[in-house]
Amino acid sequence: MPGPTAAPVDANTAEWALVEALAAEHPRSGRHNLYTESCGRWAADSTRTALTVRDESGTSENFTYTQLDGMSARLAGYLRSRGIGAGDTVAGILDRGLAPWLVAFAAWRLGAVYVPLFTGYGAAALADRLRLASARIVVCEPALQAALEDELPGTEIIGSATATDGRPGRPSLGQALAHPPYRPIAATGPADTAVMMFTSGTTGTPKACTIPHAGWLATVPFARHVLGTRPDSAVLGLSDPGWSYGLLTTGSTIMALGHRVIVQTGRFDAARILYALAENGAVHVAGAPTAFRRLLDSIPDGPPLPGLLPATSGGEPLDPETARSWSELTGVPLRNGYGLTEVGMVLADPGEGDGRLEPIPGWEVRLADPGRTASEGRLLIRRPPHQLSDGYANATPAWARLWTEDGWLATEDVFRRDSDGKLTYRGRVDDVIVTSGYKISPVEVESVLRRHPGVRDAAAVPTPDGAGGSTVRAVVETMPGYAGSPELASNLKDLVRQEAGRHAYPRIIDFTDQLPRTESGKVRRQALGPEGPGSALPRSTAPAAGEAQWP
Template identity: 30%
Template structure:
């Protein structure tokens, strides 16, 4: 490893041993990075130097920053982290906020200061935040003022979080601190293999896994999918729904546009209707969102002027052929489908234009390889359904987690998806290979929802699975055994649903609840979720 710039060695100390890393492949000439690189410098400073200073970079309805303005704001935030908060390279910084230019500047500022960004979903509750804070030993946070309540509760639960600075609203302490900074900052000279991002994803048990990514990884995903498949350029304007806390959103709505000198529209709390309105208003050329949104947007297309759109990217869950067809009929746009993973940082299988084969996700994008492993963990030929295995310039490195050995096998990344490859090398999604529920692009761990339900005084037992749904791909369904004396019915269902919404992120609540007298178990007492899945299909 190149000499680290990190004074705080926590990340390096908690990387998995090198022998447990996946094989990394850097076959493309554009993936040859120098041993020392700071990704924020590449995405901002160098773009300003190369003539993009006055080009629009990020905006919403109240803020419009050029590349120069975004650079200066990121520099001011980096100076606040270094001078006011006394952070040193390698410290972790929790980031809390809806999609907004300030959140974009905060992420970039963290990287410029040589610190490690830990973005979190705005909907997470204090309990979920505290798990992330403790796991990553996060000592500082930058948080949007409207999310102060849960942030304050998380801070109470996690003493390791010593300082929080809020931005926005009437409590904009971060903006006040930034006002005293010059807008010039000497970015930390980081190693290409210094960790700069810890993205958390829930596993099948609900225990979150921290995925560790280097400065080099940030650039690598920018130089693969957007270059070869999306073919984005400086003339593009990006828009979409995924939060910057998702690597899907971080790439599609911030990293990819900055890498080519394009512009991005960062809006929060979008619905299918308001996204269509925003497309009409801002005239974007590229849209990133989940199949659920495209399904709901297709019948609205005739009501809005969206002819600026040239490319639409779908990821986060499997894209049904019916959704792809409905979108193309309504808009004339051929959908770009893709599969990625938080562990891999972004999309690694996709297809666009004439290369699209409806129903298939696509082929490995340039820079990545993929194969199907059979039951004996050997590469299988066409027509075999097995575990998807991927290899490329990015790969899984979990933060101090024994599950690293489950994800990496003989150098391959095992994504947890079952796929089939056809004779032409196209990959076709078949199912998840674990208990993860993917609903409207959100990853939801069934056992985490079970844990929340079991805390309600009326629940004796429960099991949670994902069941097919036309609108959301899957929905969370709970099978509940009530305690004696509790009557099932609509009132009980609503009570349980509201209880879950208050204890974990609201999007995880069970949209369907079925009451049972008992649940299927083995002789040793283990819950047999597969029987519930069989009964639900």
């Protein structure tokens, strides 16, 4: 069994001690509130900008910590007048913009639990999660308000319109913000729940991760060492505030460290995002690999980006070609990151451009899985002093099964450890393809396929070989101007055969206009089925209208 891969224990201990020292309220003091950490600690400085919201027209509006403090106090006053207090749940189904932060901050001020949900879910799926969370009040995009009122007749549904009139006959966020402020901050402890975050699982009932007020500390090493934030830098987050990476890792944690967060409203538009980067000086970009691939298509025709700082990718594996292309065109590295909502960001690429990972300071991992080679196995993560989540609200036995008796979280992800100790993601435990005695990583096959100019994205899955075994099948999403054809399929097979080996090339290649994805943008390999054609892929698995443009 491979031994641990980690920085020396004393270095990890020192990292967590430094992290705790950065908090406004020391977690060991018994008092800790995520609003105080994310906003309140900086509110006395009326010149410090917390948030820049850039709309679809290209107009930007800046909000200081002082302004967010005042607005969230007024919203807290409204919520309190509606009976919201410590331990109650307030949900937000909100797009990128100002509203998610106001609702989260107001809830945390009162000691309530904030439940962020992705706007791409249908009304029934949202209602199921809201019932699981026992949400007392829901703030949502106006387009969802009527449908949620039908699904949840006993729940107060507030539209996110910031104008005081809102939608006629329905309460609005603008009206709530006209309420007298309530300024006291609840005396929450570090272990009290601040966020209930539903995972983006593709099967079964979604698990509700409970994130305590001190959970944000688990993401600080990522901000310090991977993003490498500095006093004058800002972070443009491309991830949705309905997920932990967008709300916490590249959102409230950045604000807690005193840095500005930039968000782009509306549909994903690569040109608009590039201009946002050009206008805002020293900026880190954080998003999914798919977003970076789409930005790369526009960089040659976009504005110069002289102030761009190292970028980071998370949510799905980053292929080396995307990382290299980003570095060549921008002059700064695109660093691969790996984490889970259950614990936080754990591994990262130190910036060498090959996508290989190592533990972020403070974290310790090892590989273990009987039957695999000594250099490959399931990733185990040692329980750190601070982790993002502390349980599943609706699945306590499932949470207990994640952990070994000696305190290691057993993930479902398989990695290879190279001779220099670096780790390469190979796929989920149930994703690895076994053919003719070889273990094939779908991630490796997909990475090679994406190097072809005609491939926007790809997924590799096993398919029966007719002799009782399996072989590799690839489903390819083509770029505009490229049509799926026998010639393109032959070229792609040759490319994988040359780059990954004869044992790994896909014997079957199907083409599709759009790969099926989860609500968070990850490819759903399970939805592809064992055989083609790609044209028969279920269209219902695509992202909801209006969200498909955001990877």
